[in-house]
Amino acid sequence: MANDASAVSDARSPAVSDNPLADPFSPSADSALWRKNFLLGAATASYQIEGAVNEDGRLPSIWDTFSATPGKVLAGDTGAVACDHYHRWEADIDLLVSLGLEGYRLSIAWPRVMDAAGVPNRKGLDFYKRLLNRLKEKGVTTFVTLYHWDLPQHLEDRGGWLNRDTAYRFVDYADLMSRELAGTVDAWATLNEPWCSAYLGYGNGHHAPGLADGRFATQAMHHLLLAHGLAIPVLRANDPASQKGIVANIGRGTANSGSAADQRAAHLFEVQHNAWILDPLLKGAYSRDLFELWPGTEPLVLDGDMQTIAAPLDFLGINYYFRTNVASDGGHGFREVPLEGVERTQMGWEVHPDGLRDLLTGFRSTYHNLPPIYITENGMASDDKVIDGHVDDTQRISFLKRHLAAVDQAIKAGVDIRGYFLWSLMDNFEWAFGYERRFGVVHVDYSTQKRTVKRSAELVAKFLKERKARI
Ligand code: IFM
DSSP states (O other), rough: OOOOOOTTTTOOOOOOOOOOGGGOOOOOTTTTOOOOTTTEEEEOOOOHOOOOOTTOOOOHHHHHHHHTHHHHHHGGGGSTTTTTTHHHHHHHHHHHHHHTTOOEEEOOHHHHOOOOTTBBOOHHHHHHHHHHHHHTTTTEEEEEEESSSBBBBBHTTTTTTSSHHHHOOOOOOHHHHHHHHHHTSSEEEEEEEHHHIIIIIIIIITTTOOOOHHHHHHHHHHHHHHHHHHHHHHHHOOOSSSSSEEEEEEEEEEEESSSSHHHHHHHHHIIIIHHHHHHHHSSSSSSSSHHHHHHHHHHHHHTTHHHHHHHOOEEEEEEEEEEEEEEOSSSEEEEOOOOOOBOOOTTBBBOHHHHHHHHHHHHHOOOOOOOEEEEEEEOOOOOOOBBBBBOHHHHHHHHHHHHHHHHHHHHHHHEEEEEEEEEEBBBBOGGGGGGGGGOOEEETTTTTEEEEOOOOHHHHHHHHHHHHHHH
16 A cells, blocks of 8 residues: 555645635635535434433443443443434434535444344334434435444344354344335445454454454454445345445554655554455455564454455445554554644644545555545544634634545545545544544533534535535
8 A cells, every 4th residue: 555645746735724714615616525416414423422322122232331341431431321312313403404414424323223133123213214214304315334333232242243143143234224224325334444343442442342452353353344245235135226335444654754664664554554444345355464564363264255345335435534653663563653743633633634635546546446435534623612602613624624625636636536524413422532522513512412513514504505506
């Protein structure tokens, strides 16, 4: 995979405007952002917003267990109430529509819709039917992710993603959902960010279920990808009119120096973050470099698995947040060398829009069968406060503007990108960081559940209104 930041050397991200509020996205007249068919939406995920974890027959998920374990989540926060979206979904959809957002990416909570024997839970299913029907009525394009990390705890009790059988249980779940919801979903994504499920969940234990072993991470990844590949034809058979794909988070790695060792380190960083997932999906094979980085962690792969995993995709969802500067660790790996004086978000993540453009253009040369792309998540956390009824999230406005410009540059360089979803529609449960980190374009006061539209959302809405008037 290319580490070469000069991939589109003549196209640099614009400098930050002194007053980004005055000039929200300033797309040039030929920008793809003006195109009618370039979808602009927002994304959320079930455990992060729904709450109602014990209602209407929902079973526990690994995140209920993990967040109830002392020391796992900042301030002991859990998703038990979150944004109470399970009860407030109508008002939340009205809000999304009032902002003019054209697409909504949501996920389904597996433990809400099936019991341990695979029997459908009607009350849980009805919640998603109501939600998706309303979105369709309002003309919103729906992207539905089947697995955004809330594995039923009963499956984890049988080995979770270390157990090959979980892949087959996922197919049962995908089968049920695509039979029940066919016609209301425009695009199905099997998995959100399998890197996080495998690496953070089974490799370093920062996420549920909290296991930490390199061999677990690669085996969990294999079963996640297998689940994806097995589910794709089932989704196709049950809901032929929709698009089918998967969502991957990608990371930009740059070398701390021009030395061959540091260049190699940056390459290995991107292998670990990107090729680990994209090579099996798009080339039908794991990158050998991955096992140079992590010797002895090759997963158990059965005959036919790689062909299954490489099932053709209608789209690839890409989530991008930051870049990491790395150097050689002196052995076969890399170590992070944080850059001084760069802009960072509340997460400590470096703001680096060019990384998104360079990765996308790099993928276009690495993967000859690269499917159409949707940016399924992009955004940032900031310590937003409501002051006199307003939230002036200046850094986010600038962030969004520069990342949308990077997307436009990638399109101009020939990458087929069809849409962009803000992460996130509203502040929510940010996994191991609980409620402290605010990613929303809508502020949530967790003590009252009051929603306040941030300045960034107002400007996105203004742009969408202007675009609608022009088309
Ligand atoms: O909140 C998460 C989301 O669930 C998955 N992608 C990254 C986001 C920010 O960390």
